[in-house]
Every structure is written in C-alpha cells, then in structure tokens.
Amino acid sequence: MTDKAIVCKDLCKQFGDFTAVNRISFDVNKGEIYGFLGANGAGKTTAMRMLCGLSYPTSGEATVAGYNVYRQQEAIKRNIGYMSQKFSLYENLTVRENIRFYGGVYGLSDSQLKEKGVELIERLGLGKEMNKLVGELPLGWKQKLAFSVAIIHQPTIVFLDEPTGGVDPVTRRQFWDLIYHAADQGITIFVTTHYMDEAEYCHRLSIMVDGRIDALDTPAELKRKYSARTMDEVFYALARGAKRSAD
Amino acid sequence: MPDAVTLEGITKTYDKGKVVAVKDVSFTVKQGELFGLIGPDGAGKSTLFRILTTLLLPDAGVATVAGLDTTRDFRKIRACVGYMPGRFSLYQDLSVAENLNFFATLFDTTVEANYALIRDIYEQIKPFSTRRAGKLSGGMKQKLALCCALVHKPDVLFLDEPTTGVDAVSRKEFWDMLKRLKEQGISILVSTPYMDEANLCERIALIQNGKILSIDTPQQIIRDYPGKLYAVRSGSMHKLLADTRSFPGTASSYAFGQYLHLAFTPGREGSAANLEKYLGERGHSGIEIEEITASVEDRFIQLMGNDR
Numbered sequence: 001m002t003d004k005a006i007v008c009k010d011l012c013k014q015f016g017d018f019t020a021v022n023r024i025s026f027d028v029n030k031g032e033i034y035g036f037l038g039a040n041g042a043g044k045t046t047a048m049r050m051l052c053g054l055s056y057p058t059s060g061e062a063t064v065a066g067y068n069v070y071r072q073q074e075a076i077k078r079n080i081g082y083m084s085q086k087f088s089l090y091e092n093l094t095v096r097e098n099i100r101f102y103g104g105v106y107g108l109s110d111s112q113l114k115e116k117g118v119e120l121i122e123r124l125g126l127g128k129e130m131n132k133l134v135g136e137l138p139l140g141w142k143q144k145l146a147f148s149v150a151i152i153h154q155p156t157i158v159f160l161d162e163p164t165g166g167v168d169p170v171t172r173r174q175f176w177d178l179i180y181h182a183a184d185q186g187i188t189i190f191v192t193t194h195y196m197d198e199a200e201y202c203h204r205l206s207i208m209v210d211g212r213i214d215a216l217d218t219p220a221e222l223k224r225k226y227s228a229r230t231m232d233e234v235f236y237a238l239a240r241g242a243k244r245s246a247d
Numbered sequence: 248m249p250d251a252v253t254l255e256g257i258t259k260t261y262d263k264g265k266v267v268a269v270k271d272v273s274f275t276v277k278q279g280e281l282f283g284l285i286g287p288d289g290a291g292k293s294t295l296f297r298i299l300t301t302l303l304l305p306d307a308g309v310a311t312v313a314g315l316d317t318t319r320d321f322r323k324i325r326a327c328v329g330y331m332p333g334r335f336s337l338y339q340d341l342s343v344a345e346n347l348n349f350f351a352t353l354f355d356t357t358v359e360a361n362y363a364l365i366r367d368i369y370e371q372i373k374p375f376s377t378r379r380a381g382k383l384s385g386g387m388k389q390k391l392a393l394c395c396a397l398v399h400k401p402d403v404l405f406l407d408e409p410t411t412g413v414d415a416v417s418r419k420e421f422w423d424m425l426k427r428l429k430e431q432g433i434s435i436l437v438s439t440p441y442m443d444e445a446n447l448c449e450r451i452a453l454i455q456n457g458k459i460l461s462i463d464t465p466q467q468i469i470r471d472y473p474g475k476l477y478a479v480r481s482g483s484m485h486k487l488l489a490d491t492r493s494f495p496g497t498a499s500s501y502a503f504g505q506y507l508h509l510a511f512t513p514g515r516e517g518s519a520a521n522l523e524k525y526l527g528e529r530g531h532s533g534i535e536i537e538e539i540t541a542s543v544e545d546r547f548i549q550l551m552g553n554d555r
Contacts, residue, residue: 039414040385139288165412166440168287168455169548173501180485194414195441197504201484219505230504232415239416 002066005030005157005188006051011060013046020046022211023060030156033179033189035198035205039239042208044192045161051190052159053077065156078107081150081187084161088146091135095126098134099149106153120148140171147178157188164193176201196232207238214238249314251403251434252276252299257308259294264306268294269457271308276403276436281429283448284438285543291457292438293333296407299436300330313402326354329396333407335388339381343372343391346380347398354399361400364431368424369394386417393424397433404428406437410444422447442544453547460550465543472541472549477519478506481531490529494522501548508545 006028013021021043028034038044049055051064053073062069065079089098099120103113121127124144134142143163151158160179164172176198183189191202199205199219206216215222215238219231228234257272269291276282284292297303299312301321310317312324337346347369351358362369372390375383380391389409396404406425410418422444429435437448445451446465453460453468461468481487484502491500491509496517500509511517519536526534541549 039416040412162412166288168290168551169442169544170501170551171287176502177488184485194412196415197502200504201502235415236419239414242416 003030004028004063005032006034006062006064006190008051008062009060011047011050011062012058013043013050013055014058019211021050021057024208024211024213026206026213026216028157028188028190030188031183031186033183033191033201033203035202036190036192036208037199037205037235038192038208039242042239042242043211044208047208048159048161048190048192051076052080052082078153079156081153081155081158082161083146083150083158083163085143085163085165086161089134089142089149092133094131094133095121095137095145096130098145099152102149103152108153116152120152124148140167140174143167143171144175144178147175147182151182151187154185155187157190158182160189160191162192162194164195164198172198196230196235199231199235207235209238209242248278249311250275251278251280252282252310252312252436254295254299254310255308257295257298257305257310259291259298259303259305267457272454272457272459273308274452274459274462276434279429279432279434281425281435281437281447281449283445283451284436284454285440285442285445285451285547286438286454287440289456290454292454293407294457296330296332296405296436296438300328300405301325326399327402329399329401329404331392331396331404331406331409333411335392337380337388337392337395340379342377342379343383344376346391347394350395351398356399358398361398364400364428365394365397367427368397385413389413389417389421397428402434404433404435406435408438408440410439410441418444442542442547445543451543453543453550455547455551460547468543468546469541472546474510474513476539476541476545477509477511478503478535478537478539479509479522480506480533480535481526482533483531486529487526487531490526490531491522494525496521499549499552503542503544508539508541510549 004027009025010023011021012023024047036044050057050069051062053069053076057069064076067075093101099117100113103116108116121130129137147163164175179189204218206213222234226234226237253275255273258270259268260266261268286292298305298310298317301317301324304318313327315324317324341349347358368390372387375387410421425435450464452462479491487507488500488502491497491507496511496515498510498512500507523534523536
C-alpha cells in the first residue's frame with residue numbers, strides 16, 4: 001500500500017480540439033485535506049469526473065485509492081465517497097431511508113448499517129428527525145447529513161464539490177468541523193469551493209487556470225510566493241490571467 | 248421622486264400557512280441606491296423578490312416599487328422594473344441577439360434606444376451574438392441575462408443571487424458592472440449569500456429564517472458588533488478550535504480563514520493574557536492573539552446567536 005490517496009501524472013482530457021484538462025500532475029497524501037480550486041470553466045469538474053471513474057482520460061496516468069482510472073473504474077467508485085451541492089440525498093425519502101439506501105449501495109451489511117446509522121445520527125444530533133423527509137430539513141442539515149452519508153462506508157477518499165454553497169455562516173463552519181473529524185479518522189478530503197476563507201482550512205491546495213494547474217502548495221507558502229495577505233489575493237493574481245470563462 | 252422600493256410588514260407563508268417564508272419584513276431602498284439583501288439559502292430572499300416583482304401576493308403587509316403598489320399596480324410595475332431571477336431564465340434555443348431583441352420588443356422598445364446603458368456589458372458577449380443562449384458559458388449567460396433585464400431602461404433593477412456559484416474573479420467583475428449601473432441612476436436591489444459582498448453595497452439588510460436581523464450601512468453594521476473581537480492562531484488550528492471553546496471565558500470561537508475569531512464572555516476571566524496562558528498549558532506554540540475589527544460575517548453570526 002502506498003501513502004498516497006491520489007497520484008496523478010500528466011492527466012489530459014480532450015473534447016474535439018478543446019483541451020479541457022491540460023497535463024495536470026499532483027499527489028494527494030492519505031488523510032490530507034486537499035483544496036481543488038479554479039475559476040469557472042478552468043476544468044475542475046472534468047478533472048474530478050476522471051478521478052471519480054466517471055470519464056476516461058485522453059492521456060496521462062492516475063490512480064485513486066490505489067486503483068487505475070482506465071482499468072479499475074468500478075473499484076474506484078466503491079472506494080470513494082462523493083457529495084456536491086447539487087447532488088446529495090433523496091428528498092422524498094426519510095433520513096433513515098436515505099442512510100439505509102446509501103449504506104446498501106455501498107455494500108454495508110445490516111449490522112454495519114445499524115451501527116453506522118446510530119453513530120451518524122448521534123453525531124449530527126438528528127435523533128428527532130429520523131423519520132422526517134429529507135426535503136423538510138433545512139439546507140444546512142441536509143448538507144451535513146449528505147456528507148456523513150457520503151463517508152458511511154469509510155472510503156479512502158471523499159470528493160466534495162462546492163459542499164457549502166449557499167449555507168449560512170455558522171453551518172458552514174460546522175460543516176468544516178465534520179471535515180476535520182473525518183480527516184482525523186484517516187479519510188482523505190478532496191474539496192472545491194468558491195469561499196476563499198475555506199481555502200485556508202486546506203492542508204494544501206492547487207489552483208487551476210485554463211485547464212492547467214498553475215499553483216500547488218500550502219496556503220501559507222502560496223501567500224508568501226504571491227506576496228499576498230489572503231488566499232483571495234492569491235486566487236485573483238492567478239485567475240485574472242485566465243482566457244477561458246466557460247462552465 | 249418616491250423611494251425605489253418600500254416594504255411594510257410583509258409576511259408570506261406557503262403550504263396553507265405551515266411554512267413561514269418571510270415574517271413582518273420592512274425596509275426601504277432609496278432612489279438610486281445599491282441595496283443588498285444578505286443571507287443564506289432559505290432565508291426568504293427570493294420570496295421578497297417575487298413579491299416585489301408582482302409574481303406573488305403577500306399574506307400581509309404593503310409593498311411599493313417606484314411608488315406603485317405591488318398588488319394594485321402590478322401591470323405598471325412590470326413595465327418599469329428589470330428582474331434577473333436566481334435561475335437562468337432566458338430562451339435557451341434563441342441566440343444571444345434574438346433574446347435581447349425579444350425582451351426589447353416585449354417592453355415596446357428597441358435595443359438601439361437604450362444601447363448606451365448596456366453597451367459596456369453587451370460588447371463583451373457581442374462576438375457570440377449568433378450563439379444559442381443555452382450554449383453560453385456561465386459567465387456569459389449572466390451577462391446576457393443582465394442585458395435583457397436592462398434593455399428597457401428600468402427604474403429599479405432586481406438581481407436575485409447573480410453571483411452564486413461564480414468564482415471570485417468573475418464576482419469582482421460583476422460588482423464593478425453594478426457600480427457603473429448605479430452611477431447611471433438605476434436603483435438596485437441585489438441578494439447574495441456571500442457575506443464579503445456586503446461591503447460593496449451602500450446599505451444592507453441581513454436576513455435569516457424569514458426575518459430581518461439588521462438594516463444599515465455595512466460600516467455601521469460592523470460598528471454595532473458588541474464588545475471586542477480577537478483573531479487567534481497557533482501552530483495547530485484544529486486543536487485550537489476545540490481548546491478555545493473549552494476555555495471558560497470564551498463566549499464564541501469560529502474559524503475565519505487562517506485565524507479563529509473569538510469573543511470573551513463579559514465579566515468572566517476572559518482576557519487575551521489568560522487565554523494565552525491557557526493555550527500554552529495545552530501545548531500550543533506560536534500563539535497569536537490580536538484585537539481586530541469585526542466583519543459583516545462576524546456580526547451576522549453574532550445576530551444569529553441572539554435569534555436562537
């Protein structure tokens with residue numbers, strides 16, 4: 001076993017004559033909180049789809065949780081978690097049913113499901129809401145539940161695509177408490193966000209511009225390199241030069 | 248000139264009164280003002296927009312736009328406001344130019360008549376004027392939607408979360424565009440979940456769970472933060488969060504980028520010196536504690552606490 005959750009070398013994705021992802025290379029360590037930043041249209045979603053085993057690269061190499069992105073897509077899907085602002089839970093199932101459903105999809109046994117379910121509900125303080133439809137929960141709770149469900153099978157790595165968009169400031173911070181807790185348990189976190197203060201919470205991060213990774217380091221080192229006081233300034237310095245503004 | 252927007256005791260419920268979307272909301276947007284409605288998803292921002300643009304009737308209260316009553320004079324209001332809803336709502340299978348012409352015609356005018364107003368924005372998407380709106384990138388869709396909302400030279404412009412999901416650079420550009428529109432005399436009501444954008448408005452209303460928490464200039468909202476606020480950091484930020492919260496004198500401690508923002512409980516042993524000693528005993532190194540000015544987000548969090 002290696003100590004890397006993701007190893008990615010010269011990964012490319014071409015759509016016709018458009019290079020969406022242009023030879024990106026980076027590693028993510030196990031247990032690390034890795035921020036994957038970039039302007040709209042920089043290629044983040046395309047890169048993430050390849051890493052999640054949802055699309056084949058045009059060229060380059062990558063392994064996720066030790067599995068090859070060309071040949072072992074199904075093994076990747078079993079060993080990762082995924083959550084985004086748009087895709088999370090089934091609104092017309094209850095909290096209990098969603099947990100059962102996702103646990104089942106990820107292959108948990110009934111006894112595991114029961115144990116995990118109780119633990120998860122307790123940590124989130126959702127005891128009274130067990131039989132409520134998820135659609136009736138406030139957005140902040142939905143997002144916290146979605147995250148907990150995405151890691152119910154103890155994946156090696158979880159991909160979070162703008163998990164805190166539109167969430168109130170207190171819930172946003174509680175969400176990061178959950179992220180830290182998961183990282184402490186050894187789950188690797190791969191996260192995108194448009195909130196630059198959240199970039200500071202990552203151990204390391206990369207910034208994509210026009211399909212390339214133009215910077216990769218710790219927040220402190222990036223700020224030093226770009227003589228910036230905040231990550232906002234670093235992002236602005238890099239992304240200002242972008243040619244693409246696609247989505 | 249009347250105020251651009253007034254709301255007086257506006258309440259709206261859904262699902263036969265079971266869901267309260269907004270409760271007793273009152274505020275005024277002055278003529279020529281850039282006014283921000285700041286709050287998370289589900290706070291009731293879009294409901295207010297739909298009432299003001301005459302798409303919903305309130306359960307109670309009175310609202311006016313450009314001096315016209317939203318219930319009685321809805322036809323007149325529709326002719327003199329521009330509205331950019333949260334979800335992209337142009338015709339996906341019409342081209343950029345066709346969409347713009349369509350909206351101009353709908354308002355009984357032409358693109359040429361008010362071109363001066365949209366020139367700066369439209370020039371940026373003009374190279375794609377024959378492309379279908381559905382095939383545009385996110386940033387370009389946003390610019391086209393703004394042009395379509397402006398093409399009839401509205402008195403009041405309503406922008407519901409125009410920058411949600413947009414990256415930090417494009418957000419800055421969008422706010423620059425709003426500033427230029429304001430200089431041309433258009434009153435603007437804009438909503439956003441990004442607290443850092445509050446500082447770009449002349450006045451703001453903080454809204455949460457359908458209720459207004461505070462209305463004022465961003466500067467005054469910050470000045471109203473009660474007591475002192477400190478930025479704290481150490482070598483181990485995650486542990487620092489737990490340790491500052493267990494310190495007996497702490498009233499609140501939240502992560503804020505590379506620092507924690509911390510307030511002490513008045514009258515307890517809370518002080519920077521005591522905290523530093525407490526953290527030192529728990530093995531923290533590189534401790535920094537510095538008094539700072541609150542941000543709008545700090546004030547929002549503090550007001551949310553009162554509301555509970």
